[in-house]
Amino acid sequence: MHYHFFTPEIPTTVSHGRLPHWEQPHACYFITFRTADSLPRQTCLELSARRATWLREHGIASSDTRDADSLARLSPQDRTEFTRECARAWHDSLDACHGACVLREPSLRQHVVDALRYGDGMQYDLDAFVVMPNHVHVLAGFAAAGTMRQQCSSWKRYAATRIHRALGLRGRFWQAEYYDRVLRNLRGLEAWRLYIADNPRKAGLSDDEYTVYLRPEPIVGGEQARTPPAE
Numbered sequence: 001m002h003y004h005f006f007t008p009e010i011p012t013t014v015s016h017g018r019l020p021h022w023e024q025p026h027a028c029y030f031i032t033f034r035t036a037d038s039l040p041r042q043t044c045l046e047l048s049a050r051r052a053t054w055l056r057e058h059g060i061a062s063s064d065t066r067d068a069d070s071l072a073r074l075s076p077q078d079r080t081e082f083t084r085e086c087a088r089a090w091h092d093s094l095d096a097c098h099g100a101c102v103l104r105e106p107s108l109r110q111h112v113v114d115a116l117r118y119g120d121g122m123q124y125d126l127d128a129f130v131v132m133p134n135h136v137h138v139l140a141g142f143a144a145a146g147t148m149r150q151q152c153s154s155w156k157r158y159a160a161t162r163i164h165r166a167l168g169l170r171g172r173f174w175q176a177e178y179y180d181r182v183l184r185n186l187r188g189l190e191a192w193r194l195y196i197a198d199n200p201r202k203a204g205l206s207d208d209e210y211t212v213y214l215r216p217e218p219i220v221g222g223e224q225a226r227t228p229p230a231e
Helices: 041-057 076-095 106-118 147-167 186-202
Strands: 013-016 020-023 027-034 124-131 135-142 179-182 211-214
Touching: 020 147, 027 076, 027 147, 027 186, 041 076, 106 124, 106 135, 106 147, 106 211, 124 147, 124 186, 135 147, 135 186, 186 211
Parallel strands: none
Antiparallel strands: 013 020, 027 135, 027 179, 124 135, 124 211
């Protein structure tokens, strides 16, 4: 199946949870979902305070930090820096391995791997993934707009059901929301592939505490990366 990077000329579907989710047919995404206990309340407060401080230093009062119109007052360069800084802090907090981190256990981690691999080559195509002790990163392409959001829910539901059964537990296993970023160019794809491959080392994990997969050849590249599929 042929995929392409984000193309402004192609219709885009935008859905909203706590975060916006942009989807295009035959597009590729970097996706992160995490366990419900992966970011303690104190860590979330610290992230919010860090965000507010950055904005205040750039002329936006803390009372305006949830206001999209206020954020729009930032220059394009500052908005890019703000997004990058927030994402870096969030990912660093996940790599601190808060919570029970039950996915350190290979047999439990395998349920997540099975969920990701089940529809590969049919509903979607996997480019890369890593299952960390308390979160998961995935690079994948989806043929139809709207299916990425549905597939994330399916992955999480499948894995959570089997992990709960193995542990004899009930309740929420995954955080309800997830983070996704539609890929815009080959440089971004290569950067996220490198991030996935390097994430265990960055978090200081031993070999039995994670599972990583990298497709031998990226699912999009070269001319394929620049040419949208024929309608």
